[in-house]
Amino acid sequence: MTIDTVDGLVQLSFVIHGMLENLASEHELSIIQTRLLGILRDRTPSMNELAVLLSLDKSSVSGLVDRAARRGLVERVSSSADRRVVRVRLSEFGRSLVRDVSARFTADIEQLLGGLSPSERSTLTDMMNRILMGHATARGIDSFARGDQPDISGG
Amino acid sequence: MTIDTVDGLVQLSFVIHGMLENLASEHELSIIQTRLLGILRDRTPSMNELAVLLSLDKSSVSGLVDRAARRGLVERVSSSADRRVVRVRLSEFGRSLVRDVSARFTADIEQLLGGLSPSERSTLTDMMNRILMGHATARGIDSFARGDQPDISGG
DNA sequence: TATTGTTATACTCTATAACTATA
DNA sequence: TATAGTTATAGAGTATAACAATA
Numbered sequence: 133m134t135i136d137t138v139d140g141l142v143q144l145s146f147v148i149h150g151m152l153e154n155l156a157s158e159h160e161l162s163i164i165q166t167r168l169l170g171i172l173r174d175r176t177p178s179m180n181e182l183a184v185l186l187s188l189d190k191s192s193v194s195g196l197v198d199r200a201a202r203r204g205l206v207e208r209v210s211s212s213a214d215r216r217v218v219r220v221r222l223s224e225f226g227r228s229l230v231r232d233v234s235a236r237f238t239a240d241i242e243q244l245l246g247g248l249s250p251s252e253r254s255t256l257t258d259m260m261n262r263i264l265m266g267h268a269t270a271r272g273i274d275s276f277a278r279g280d281q282p283d284i285s286g287g
Numbered sequence: 288m289t290i291d292t293v294d295g296l297v298q299l300s301f302v303i304h305g306m307l308e309n310l311a312s313e314h315e316l317s318i319i320q321t322r323l324l325g326i327l328r329d330r331t332p333s334m335n336e337l338a339v340l341l342s343l344d345k346s347s348v349s350g351l352v353d354r355a356a357r358r359g360l361v362e363r364v365s366s367s368a369d370r371r372v373v374r375v376r377l378s379e380f381g382r383s384l385v386r387d388v389s390a391r392f393t394a395d396i397e398q399l400l401g402g403l404s405p406s407e408r409s410t411l412t413d414m415m416n417r418i419l420m421g422h423a424t425a426r427g428i429d430s431f432a433r434g435d436q437p438d439i440s441g442g
Numbered sequence: 443t444a445t446t447g448t449t450a451t452a453c454t455c456t457a458t459a460a461c462t463a464t465a
Numbered sequence: 466t467a468t469a470g471t472t473a474t475a476g477a478g479t480a481t482a483a484c485a486a487t488a
Contacts, residue, residue, distance in 0.1 A: 137408050138396045139438050140415035142307075145300035146441040147422055152297075162454070179470060192456050194471055199454070216464045216469040241293045247421045252414060253292050259403060259411055260295035266402045267302055283294050286301045319478070334447060347479050349448055354477070371446040371487045445488070454479080461472070 151240050152233075152284070159229050163286075165200060169230035170285030172206060172222040179218050185285075205229065234284050306395050307439070314384050318441075320355060324385035325440030327361060327377040334373050340440075360384065389439050 135143070149163075156166040164186070171177065171185055179197065183190045197220055200206045205226035211217035222230070245253060290298065304318075311321040319341070326332065326340055334352065338345045352375055355361045360381035366372035377385070400408060 135412075135416065135419075135438075137400060137412045137415070138393055140412055140419065141299070141303060141396060141400075142392075142438055143419055144296070144415050145303040147419065148296060148300040149304055150441075164455070180468085188455090189457055190470065191458080191472080195455070198471095214465075214469080218470065237297075238293055241296060244418055244422055245292060245296075247417050248414060255410065256414055257290075257292045257295055259407060260292075260299050261290065262402050263399055264290075264295065264298055264302065267399055283297060317477070335445085343478090344480055345447065346449080346481080350478070353448095369446080369488075373447065443488095446486085447484100448486100449484075450482085452480090454477100456477080457475090459473085461470100463469085463471100465466100465468070 147244075148241065151244075152237055155233050155237050155240065159233060161229070161233065164196060165205070166230070166233060167285045168196060168200060169205060169222065169226050170234070170283065172220060172226070173230060176209065176219045176221045178211070179220065182220060200226070230284065237284060302399075303396065306399075307392055310388050310392050310395065314388060316384070316388065319351060320360070321385070321388060321439055322441045323351060323355060324360060324377060324381050325389070325438065327375060327381070328385060331364065331374045331376045333366070334375065337375060355381070385439065392439060 152166065153163055156163060161169070167186060168182070171182070175181075177185065179190060179193050182188075182197070183193045186193065186196075188196070197206060197208065201208060204223055207221045207223055209219045209221050211219055245256075248256065307321065308318055311318060316324070322341060323337070326337070332340065334345060334348050337343075337352070338348045341348065341351075343351070352361060352363065356363060359378055362376045362378055364374045364376050366374055403411065
């Protein structure tokens with residue numbers, strides 16, 4: 133039995149979300165903790181910036197970082213210029229964890245795509261790019277992707 | 288700037304998940320409450336069956352149904368045959384809510400797909416079907432979709 | 443004894459409001 | 466005054482363990 137485009141997209145998105153959830157939970161990580169670590173791979177943002185990036189209240193980020201720091205995944209760093217600002221940095225342990233989750237996630241998605249030929253993959257990528265571009269411009273966002281690593285941060 | 292197939296799929300899945308989250312929250316519904324209502328549209332499962340369908344512990348389902356019932360979204364129905372069993376049924380209020388979320392979700396996804404031609408949509412649908420089929424058989428599941436309404440239940 | 447469901451407990455995640463410290 | 470961040474509090478969501486009722 134087959135399904136239509138809308139249902140297909142929705143089911144696929146649930147499958148992928150679930151795959152990330154399962155992988156992360158092998159390291160006792162939640163989706164939001166994994167997104168936090170994913171963001172910190174190439175940035176050392178302030179609490180405020182984290183709140184924006186994660187679409188969370190600053191108090192939620194305080195708790196999130198508290199729990200991550202308690203587990204040794206991240207570290208709070210006081211800023212030099214503005215002494216009100218607290219920056220958050222990935223620990224080596226956190227980095228190794230997010231590296232592992234990320235690599236296996238990529239592998240899982242690759243396997244999911246295993247049945248597609250190279251030219252089909254290219255077609256799919258092109259269509260998804262256009263869908264994402266359309267969605268991004270519809271919200272006034274120009275760049276929605278950058279970097280080479282698989283984007284585990286949900287941005 | 289463009290992205291590769293893996294990143295595209297992941298980002299697209301986050302976009303779609305976020306769309307459902309935003310729509311549901313307009314009715315003060317969480318994703319899991321929305322999935323619960325989605326399941327109940329064409330079923331009246333027992334607590335145990337709900338736990339399997341939602342991949343939750345039975346105690347989590349107890350709490351979930353408690354909160355949904357307190358808001359008048361669902362009703363507990365005692366089973367006739369086995370007096371241990373409790374079935375869960377959608378209320379008319381719950382039905383109207385899930386109908387609205389579902390319809391608008393479909394509309395949102397349709398809009399997301401707006402830039403694709405009919406033949407492109409058909410190609411995309413075919414590829415997604417094959418991906419989902421491959422994933423389903425890889426887990427020993429034969430039928431993973433049925434019904435005509437958009438599947439908001441994450442199954 | 444086994445199964446169905448609830449309850450007690452503990453933790454994560456989230457937001458609002460009040461607070462402290464710095465600018 | 467305004468901004469950055471934390472804390473107190475409340476609630477949803479989740480799991481484990483202990484329990485009651487039924488089979």
